[in-house]
Amino acid sequence: MITVTSARGAEPAIDTVGIGRSTSVARLRDTVAELRLRLQAARSDPERRAEVGYDRGKVVRIFDPTIRPGKSLSAERDVVRRHDDILKILREMGPFRLVGALAGPELAEKLEHLLNTHPNFREATEFLLQEEALARRRGTGICGVKLLLHGAPGVGKTDYALRVAEVLGLPFQVIGMSSAQASASLAGSEEYWGNTQPGCVWQSLVVAGLSGGQVGLSGGQGIANPLFALDEIEKSNRGAGDPLGALYQLLEDTTARVFADKSVPWLPVDASNVNWFATANDVSALHPAILSRFVLIEPDPLTTDQLREIAQRIYKQMLNEFGLTDELENSLHVDALDRLAECSVRDIKRTLRQSIALALRENERCVRIPVPRNSSRRRPVGFVG
Incomplete structure (x- = not known):
């Protein structure tokens, strides 16, 4: 590395050569990581290569690979071992994720078919078609949808959400909020617990694609915009904590970009592309701050x-x-x-x-x-x- 000093020799000048070299190396490393991601994804699911857009879809960075955990106040070896395991996963998966549900005429046609098969969900389907048009203009996939379907019980709200996930080709997970007792299912448990585990959002964005991942493409890599269906969101039990507490951050684009799971608080991840569907029979019990973050749609009677x-x-x-x-x-x-x-x-x-x-x-x-x-x-x- 070349050190450049000032003419007087008293104070060193900015090392522009070193900075430029490190920046070029970082840029090259990112390019290699992105190409590696596309290649692995194409090999893992060749039949869906064109559909998902592995070779042309957008790739986003979901975390900073240079971040490392700070020194723990605990001297337990388990803490150090756990940090090492997490860092190993981060190296294996890399910081980039593909954006699924690539917008285009084919996806629009599939969504339009829902107008016939799910006629009373027309307003919801029209909303998704609008999102597809915007995503097509940006050259990306459908991301950051926040839709709450509410109405009488037993009407197929969850089935519609799952059908949308199938049409979009996104990994999805249904979370029954009626049995959720704390926010750990979404945002993980506190790091100081011996059996702490990350929540499903962190798992899907960071770990998906690894053995045992729940919401990854079959045998492939993680996706930056999976779909979560929060079933019966109004029935969440607040007796032992607020299961919806993590949503205040996850449903807000600005804060979702630096979402920190409680189990891995030292590594913020970008969850702003995640798609959210929620169902409810009655929204009157939900906090106004939660409702304001969703687009509310009530299906028409059949x-x-x-x-x-x-x-x-x-x-x-x-x-x-x-x-x-x-x-x-x-x-x-x-x-x-x-x-x-x-x-x-x-x-x-x-x-x-x-x-x-x-x-x-x-x-x-x-x-x-x-x-x-x-x-x-x-x-x-x-x-x-």
């Missing part, structure tokens, strides 16, 4: 004809699922459809499953639907499966 179509589609799906297309009639009779049209989507599935099983036991080709126990209740909203 017509009787749409409910009949739902029942027919679900029936055919079940015939294919159980390999019964040659054993049972391919379509339900009109009276069966009329009875199912008085049920919620959840009840339609349950009733059809039981009725198909009964037809098999009695060696009948015709599936008969019993009269609903409560046919006078208000017709709920739902989806066309």
Whole structure:
């Protein structure tokens, strides 16, 4: 390294040569890491290479690889060993992640298909189509969506979220908030606990793709914009802590860019690209600060004809699922459809499953639907499966 001194020789001048060289080395290292990421991803899932855009999609940095844990006040070897294990994972995975759900005509066409299959979720689908148009303009994927679907129970809100995840081709995870007792599921447990573990956000962004990762592409690398579905968010139990506490940071773009898991507080990660879907039967109990961070959409009620179509589609799906297309009639009779049209989507599935099983036991080709126990209740909203 060349040291440059001032003309008087009293004070050293800025070492521009050394700085330039280190910057070039860092830039070269980043380029190699990005190319390595694309190559590994393309090899891991060649059939989806064009769909996900491994060779042309955007790559983002989710953490700074130069950050190291500070000195721990604890002298326990377990703490040092844990830090070493985390640093090993960081080196293995690298700081870059691909952005999935690459916007383009193909993705827009798949989303538009939801307008037919899920007609009462039209407003939600239109919102996603708008996000696709913006992402296409930026040359990236659908990122940072925060959508809360609310309405009557058993209407298919979670199913719609999972269908969207399938269309987008993103890794996803459903988190049942009714059983969550603290924010550890999202943001990890405190580092000082002996059995501390990172939360699902850190795991999906940093560890996905490694053996045992829950939300990575099959055999491949992590994605910067996975989708999390927070099911029944209004039922979270606040008795032993606030399970929604981490959302105040994760749902705000500025703070999500420096999200620090409690189990790994020394390594902030960029979680601003994560997509969030939440479902709720009633949003009145949610804190206004949480609601303000979501786009709230309530599905429209379904017509009787749409409910009949739902029942027919679900029936055919079940015939294919159980390999019964040659054993049972391919379509339900009109009276069966009329009875199912008085049920919620959840009840339609349950009733059809039981009725198909009964037809098999009695060696009948015709599936008969019993009269609903409560046919006078208000017709709920739902989806066309």
